[in-house]
Amino acid sequence: MKLNKIVNSHGQTEEEFLQAYNPNKYDRPSVxxxxxxxxxxxEEKKNYRTLPEKELRLLMIKRADxxxxxxxxxxxxxxxxxxxLGEAAIRxxxxxxxxxxxxxxxxxxxxxxxxxxxxxxxxxxYMALADSSNFLVIANDDASDAKWFSVKCKLFQEQKTLTGxxxxxxxxxxxxxxxxxxxxxxxxxxxxxxxxxxxCRTYYEISECNNIAFDHAKIxxxxxxxxxxxxxxxxxxxxxxxxxxxxxxxxxxxxIILDTELLKANFRRKTAHMVTETNEFTKDxxxxxxxxxxxxxxxxxxxx
Amino acid sequence: MKLNKIVNSHGQTEEEFLQAYNPNKYDRPSVxxxxxxxxxxxEEKKNYRTLPEKELRLLMIKRADxxxxxxxxxxxxxxxxxxxLGEAAIRxxxxxxxxxxxxxxxxxxxxxxxxxxxxxxxxxxYMALADSSNFLVIANDDASDAKWFSVKCKLFQEQKTLTGxxxxxxxxxxxxxxxxxxxxxxxxxxxxxxxxxxxCRTYYEISECNNIAFDHAKIxxxxxxxxxxxxxxxxxxxxxxxxxxxxxxxxxxxxIILDTELLKANFRRKTAHMVTETNEFTKDxxxxxxxxxxxxxxxxxxxx
DNA sequence: GCAAAAGTGTTAATGTTACACCCATGC
DNA sequence: GCATGGGTGTAACATTAACACTTTTGC
Numbered sequence: 001m002k003l004n005k006i007v008n009s010h011g012q013t014e015e016e017f018l019q020a021y022n023p024n025k026y027d028r029p030s031v032x033x034x035x036x037x038x039x040x041x042x043e044e045k046k047n048y049r050t051l052p053e054k055e056l057r058l059l060m061i062k063r064a065d066x067x068x069x070x071x072x073x074x075x076x077x078x079x080x081x082x083x084x085l086g087e088a089a090i091r092x093x094x095x096x097x098x099x100x101x102x103x104x105x106x107x108x109x110x111x112x113x114x115x116x117x118x119x120x121x122x123x124x125x126y127m128a129l130a131d132s133s134n135f136l137v138i139a140n141d142d143a144s145d146a147k148w149f150s151v152k153c154k155l156f157q158e159q160k161t162l163t164g165x166x167x168x169x170x171x172x173x174x175x176x177x178x179x180x181x182x183x184x185x186x187x188x189x190x191x192x193x194x195x196x197x198x199x200c201r202t203y204y205e206i207s208e209c210n211n212i213a214f215d216h217a218k219i220x221x222x223x224x225x226x227x228x229x230x231x232x233x234x235x236x237x238x239x240x241x242x243x244x245x246x247x248x249x250x251x252x253x254x255x256i257i258l259d260t261e262l263l264k265a266n267f268r269r270k271t272a273h274m275v276t277e278t279n280e281f282t283k284d285x286x287x288x289x290x291x292x293x294x295x296x297x298x299x300x301x302x303x304x
Numbered sequence: 305m306k307l308n309k310i311v312n313s314h315g316q317t318e319e320e321f322l323q324a325y326n327p328n329k330y331d332r333p334s335v336x337x338x339x340x341x342x343x344x345x346x347e348e349k350k351n352y353r354t355l356p357e358k359e360l361r362l363l364m365i366k367r368a369d370x371x372x373x374x375x376x377x378x379x380x381x382x383x384x385x386x387x388x389l390g391e392a393a394i395r396x397x398x399x400x401x402x403x404x405x406x407x408x409x410x411x412x413x414x415x416x417x418x419x420x421x422x423x424x425x426x427x428x429x430y431m432a433l434a435d436s437s438n439f440l441v442i443a444n445d446d447a448s449d450a451k452w453f454s455v456k457c458k459l460f461q462e463q464k465t466l467t468g469x470x471x472x473x474x475x476x477x478x479x480x481x482x483x484x485x486x487x488x489x490x491x492x493x494x495x496x497x498x499x500x501x502x503x504c505r506t507y508y509e510i511s512e513c514n515n516i517a518f519d520h521a522k523i524x525x526x527x528x529x530x531x532x533x534x535x536x537x538x539x540x541x542x543x544x545x546x547x548x549x550x551x552x553x554x555x556x557x558x559x560i561i562l563d564t565e566l567l568k569a570n571f572r573r574k575t576a577h578m579v580t581e582t583n584e585f586t587k588d589x590x591x592x593x594x595x596x597x598x599x600x601x602x603x604x605x606x607x608x
Numbered sequence: 609g610c611a612a613a614a615g616t617g618t619t620a621a622t623g624t625t626a627c628a629c630c631c632a633t634g635c
Numbered sequence: 636g637c638a639t640g641g642g643t644g645t646a647a648c649a650t651t652a653a654c655a656c657t658t659t660t661g662c
Contacts, residue, residue: 027385028332028333028334028335029332029335029385030332031332031333031335031415031426048661048662049611049612049613049660049661049662050611050612050613051612051613079333079415079426081331081332081333081417081424082417083417084415084416084417085413085415085416085426086415086505088415101500101501101502101503102502102503103502103503103504104503104504104505106412108410109389109410109413109428111335111383111388111389111392111428112388112389113385113386113388120385122335122383122389122426124413130502131502166601167601195601196405197405198405198406198407198434198435198543199405199407199408200407200408200543201390201408233537239502239504246614247614247615248613248614263652263653263654264613264615265615265616265617265652265653265654266651266652268616269650269651270650270651283660284660284661285612285613285614285660285661286611286612286613286660286661286662287611287612287613287614287659287660287661288612288613288614288615288660289614289659289660290614290615291615297470297499352634352635353633353635353638353639353640354638354639354640355639355640550641551641551642552640552641567625567626567627568640568641568642569625569626569627569643569644570624570625570626572642572643573623573624574623574624587633588633588634589633589634589639589640589641590633590634590635590639590640591632591633591634591639591640591641592631592632592633592640592641592642593632593633593641594640594641594642595641595642
């Protein structure tokens with residue numbers, strides 16, 4: 001365990017802090033919820049003609065106390081004895097970031113012993129998707145310890161090893177979080193799938209980690225993976241869009257999440273049934289105005 | 305809360321049992337894992353010619369103590385302070401049913417307050433898939449409190465209500481679990497999806513429940529739903545198959561899970577890339593022998 | 609006029625659905 | 636011979652991928 005020499009508001013070093021903590025007081029684990037709040041933002045336009053580039057952003061909070069003091073963590077907190085996990089997630093998000101009424105889904109529950117140096121903690125992670133109007137709420141407050149980081153998660157190595165009665169598949173991801181005003185956060189995440197006979201186990205490991213608290217780096221990698229697969233067969237992407245949007249904006253959101261370029265004509269045909277056109281257009285764009293659309297929440301019905 | 309008049313091995317009624325329990329002793333919830341172990345079994349052949357019908361079975365355990373004494377529950381138990389959730393799930397399964405080395409995945413974490421009348425309990429559910437050789441292990445032991453129940457979960461009503469800025473979608477499912485020697489377990493489960501503006505929440509409710517302990521009826525309904533969707537885009541179905549199988553057997557497994565009939569020729573084309581043929585054949589079948597196949601665990605590679 | 613993006617059309621390849629047909633076995 | 640399932644072929648239709656082309660704007 002890497003102990004931090006920085007002191008907290010009570011003047012304790014991390015060593016002192018952990019010694020003051022008595023983990024054996026409890027025979028039950030603590031339960032927390034962690035929130036992964038994603039949004040998509042526009043970058044500066046290069047010139048009057050070009051469209052702004054998009055970035056996928058994740059909300060992180062700077063830790064003010066041990067452990068991992070000064071590092072960045074996912075927003076979240078302890079579940080109260082009388083609230084459900086979902087209620088805790090909604091409450092924490094509102095308390096820490098003042099965001100409410102957004103899309104949220106349960107992702108995964110992380111329960112390894114030793115996740116937290118203080119005591120046994122089990123965390124259920126929730127993924128939330130916000131449209132970029134929520135981005136402004138927090139970004140404007142410069143004193144806040146909550147910041148949006150632009151996220152990238154790139155596969156850079158894949159390795160399959162055959163064993164006696166199965167195989168082992170390793171994927172290595174490079175995770176980077178950056179925010180103009182802050183130093184870069186990064187991690188190398190290893191995703192391992194072990195197949196032995198009928199048994200099959202997938203786990204994540206953090207091979208390298210800079211300034212991301214706890215095991216949050218692997219939770220982030222897991223969430224991005226889930227976002228990538230779910231965007232293909234559900235309508236979750238629309239939770240990242242404003243009320244009115246152009247089809248090119250929608251395509252850009254798919255492109256940054258999937259990390260590929262898509263063909264315009266094909267993309268439009270594929271998403272056509274999920275949107276409704278309006279009579280409004282963008283203007284002053286430096287090129288042909290484009291029609292604005294809104295999400296058609298009844299698209300699933302139309303199949304039957 | 306429905307209190308049961310039956311007494312446990314200490315001669316307590318449920319009322320007495322709950323009064324002896326002091327929930328305020330703790331300021332932390334208990335954490336358990338629940339296992340949903342599915343398998344597929346062959347029924348009796350009607351005559352020398354016909355193929356046996358298949359049934360989807362779920363492993364349940366009869367409760368010997370309050371609460372819900374005498375009712376049936378999912379196997380599972382408390383997570384120890386030094387083991388991960390996955391380790392707890394593997395250990396509990398081994399302890400309660402002697403099954404090991406099978407496919408397992410985390411499903412969902414259930415954390416509503418009031419799930420258990422004793423104290424606050426948070427349960428992470430795992431789905432395990434076993435081939436039917438595991439079925440025999442337990443079925444032979446008639447004294448055991450663990451039994452395989454044949455499961456059916458049928459949608460019988462769907463209702464969409466439009467609200468001001470969203471909608472509410474209700475689906476009603478009839479869940480029935482049956483085992484020749486035991487009385488039938490059943491429940492009516494309501495799945496509700498509420499969309500209000502950007503927020504979207506899905507929850508399950510138990511409208512009616514016979515002999516299924518705790519909120520396990522909705523966990524079962526949730527697991528079956530997951531199984532149905534995952535069988536379409538992954539290879540999990542093969543975890544329910546023996547080492548060697550015929551394509552018709554494989555098709556039957558898809559059919560009972562999806563609860564539809566499939567066309568033979570099309571099914572074979574769709575699954576062709578996931579299986580490898582052997583030189584072996586079935587015999588004494590009362591009709592043309594059929595070729596045996598095995599799972600081709602490398603099918604995903606071939607796409608690239 | 610021209611850069612940039614909006615928006616549409618076409619074709620080939622591929623996948624899906626529904627149905628028809630023949631084959632091999634045990635009794 | 637016949638019931639039962641094993642196994643294959645085909646035509647209609649739908650979906651996807653790749654590319655080419657036209658239109659509209661601000662400066």
